[in-house]
Amino acid sequence: MEDRDRTITIQAGQCAFVRRNHRLLMYKNNKGAEPYKGISLTFNRQTLRDFYSKLHAADLPQQVGPLEENVIRISPSPAITSLFQSLTPYFDENIRPTTGVAQLKLQEGIYALLNSSAHFFPVLFDFAEPWKIDxxxxxxxxxxxxxxxxxxxxxxxxxxxxxxxxxxKISSLSPQKWLIKKRLETAYRHLQEEGRKIKDVYMEVGFKNQSHFSTVFKKQYGMAPTEVHAGWQQLEPLRNEI
Incomplete structure (x- = not known):
């Protein structure tokens, strides 16, 4: 998993916890000839609220701070191992567990986390309005x-x-139009200032189709991407002389 400038490797049989509202890049690789298999549990806020409402005050640890990491490795334990072993047959047989079974497994997962570390209490049961990322x-x-x-x-x-x-509050454009404008501005810079090839640029900035990219590019700049790239090629000899 890539979490900005940090790389976390989770081996076969290991487990990790990822915080709510946190985005990362995950690569799922085979182990030798064995295909990748993974099971994930998602604890929504209502499930956590319901669980918390049934806890007694004596169950809550005192003066325990939350863990700071966005991706937290979970130490192996009988509770964690048995939880995922009990879920494996559903996936192997492609059988969807009933709602009741799914809820029980989520509760089992919460108990397993809390038993692994008291620091999960403030992580799981922080019901304040989630921090709004810029x-x-x-x-x-x-x-x-x-x-x-x-x-x-x-x-x-x-x-x-x-x-x-x-x-x-921050833009007169719709989010979709803002994204297209941002992608086009980046593409224009790559073509005009760096002389990058169109086929290398349009996918890199987020467009899936070169034809669509060329259409919206010309609408934005009044010229086709090929013209911008050709202009860079004409000026390249002058750049070399300078």
């Missing part, structure tokens, strides 16, 4: 990715409605 900072770092508005809203700690409302 929208422009997030989009400037992730504009190349194929994310839906729902995903962007979730990654920035917002509901879709709140994300749209907050976005109107």
């Amino acid at each position: 929208i422009l900072e997030f989009l400037n770092e992730n504009y190349r990715d194929d994310l839906s508005l729902e995903q962007i809203a979730a990654y920035t700690g917002r509901s879709l409605a709140t994300f749209k409302r907050d976005f109107k």
